[in-house]
Amino acid sequence: MKIMPNQVLKDKGISQNKMAKDTGISTTTLRNLNHNRTTRISFDILEKICIYLDCGVEDILCVEK
Template sequence: MIKCHLSAIMGAKRLKIADVVRDAEINRNTVTRLYHETNNRIDFDTLEKLCRYLNCDVGDLLEITDDEDGRTPQ
């Protein structure tokens, strides 16, 4: 399973979904699904926009976990 840390990163930076939508020019539904981790895919273009806007690496935003409880593989 892949876990998205968008909500945690946005919280640390005190950003709202509307800020990301407006400033990074990403569709609101896409940002909302990533924020709530209800998405099942992401376009490279969207991933690049998010990383550039949030000033983070892909590995900061996405993480592979063993299962749905969020454990990281050993």
């Protein structure tokens, strides 16, 4: 699985730093997620991202085959 909030951020014109400030998610965590340098994500963080970006999980997650 791969998480890709960067595309949604780009489409909405929001920077990672602004999202970090607004959601309380650390910039390091967001950077690691955007660069696919993580092996897990908590439901809490996933929920914060989806609520903030007003999107569904399917918009930021994909399954790599």
